[in-house]
Amino acid sequence: MFDLNTRILVVDDMNTMRKIVIKACREIGFSNFVEAPDGAIAWERLSNSKDEIGLVISDWNMPNSTGLELLKNVRTDDGMKAMPFILLTAESEVVQVKEALEAGVDNYIVKPFTTDILKRKLQDTYKKVSA
Amino acid sequence: MGAEDRSKMSIDAAFLAPFVTGVVEVFQMQSGIKVEKQSPFAKPKGFDSEIGIAGVISLDSAQFKGTIAVCFPKQVFLDIYEAMLGESHSELGSEVQDGAAEILNMVYGQAKTVLKQKGFELEKAIPTVMLGDNMRVHFINEGKSIIVPFKTDFGTFHLEIIIQN
Numbered sequence A: 001m002f003d004l005n006t007r008i009l010v011v012d013d014m015n016t017m018r019k020i021v022i023k024a025c026r027e028i029g030f031s032n033f034v035e036a037p038d039g040a041i042a043w044e045r046l047s048n049s050k051d052e053i054g055l056v057i058s059d060w061n062m063p064n065s066t067g068l069e070l071l072k073n074v075r076t077d078d079g080m081k082a083m084p085f086i087l088l089t090a091e092s093e094v095v096q097v098k099e100a101l102e103a104g105v106d107n108y109i110v111k112p113f114t115t116d117i118l119k120r121k122l123q124d125t126y127k128k129v130s131a
Numbered sequence B: 001m002g003a004e005d006r007s008k009m010s011i012d013a014a015f016l017a018p019f020v021t022g023v024v025e026v027f028q029m030q031s032g033i034k035v036e037k038q039s040p041f042a043k044p045k046g047f048d049s050e051i052g053i054a055g056v057i058s059l060d061s062a063q064f065k066g067t068i069a070v071c072f073p074k075q076v077f078l079d080i081y082e083a084m085l086g087e088s089h090s091e092l093g094s095e096v097q098d099g100a101a102e103i104l105n106m107v108y109g110q111a112k113t114v115l116k117q118k119g120f121e122l123e124k125a126i127p128t129v130m131l132g133d134n135m136r137v138h139f140i141n142e143g144k145s146i147i148v149p150f151k152t153d154f155g156t157f158h159l160e161i162i163i164q165n
C-alpha cells in the first residue's frame, strides 16, 4: 500500500466530492492532502515541486480543464510521467474508460464509491506502479 | 385506462426506476445512510411539501423533456450532509448547496448509464440548486409529475420527475 504520509492531490470541481474523497482517504489512514477545483489549477500544483505530491485522484468532468487533460499533461511530462493517477468518473461509460486507459490512467473509480472500494483501488494502483 | 395510457405509464416506470435505484445506492454507498423507497405517486393538484433545498436537472432531449429533482426539507438535508461529511451546518450555505448538487450528479450519472443500456440517450447535464420558495414557484403547473418519497432516520425526502413530453 502507499505510504500513509503520501501527499494526495484531490481534484474535483465539486467541493463536496473533494471532501468525500478526503474523508474516505482519512479513514484509510492518509492525512496529507492538496486540493484543486480543475485540471489547470491541479497542473499548477503538480508543477510546483514544493508540493511533493505522490498520488493524484482526479474527477473526469470539470470546467476549464478536464481530468483527462490533466492526465495527458502528467503522462507527457518527463519528471511526472510515472505519477500514480486515479480517475473518478460519474459514469461507467466504456468509451470514457477506454480513453482514460489509452491515456495511461492507472485506475478509475465510478462514483458513488465506498471507502472499501477506494482502498482496494489504491492497493491495486500501488501494486501496478511499484511492479 | 386506454392502451396508449398504459404504454405511457410503462415508459415512465422504466424511466423512473434507475433514478430510484440511483438514490438508494448513492446514499448507501456515499454516506452509509439507509434510505427506504416508499410508493411513488402522481403529484396531485395542490401538492405542497416542505422543501428547503433541491438539486434540479432540466433535460431537453429527444426522448425525455422535463425535470428531475431531489427535494429535501432543510433539517433533513443538514443531517444527511453531516452524516455524509462529518460537518455540522445550521444553514443552507454554499458548501451545503454544493452537496445537494453532487448527490444529484451521482444519481444522474448512475441512472444515465442504466438508461443508455435500455436505449434512452440522456445528455450531460449540470445540476442547479434551488432553495426554499423558489422551488414551489418553479414546480407549479409544470406538467405531469411523479413523486417518489424516501424514508431515512433523519426524516423523509423525495425525488420528483416532471415529464413535459
Ligand SMILES: [Mg+2]
Pocket (backbone or CB within 6 Å): A012, A013, A014, A059, A060, A061, A062
Ligand atoms: Mg465534476
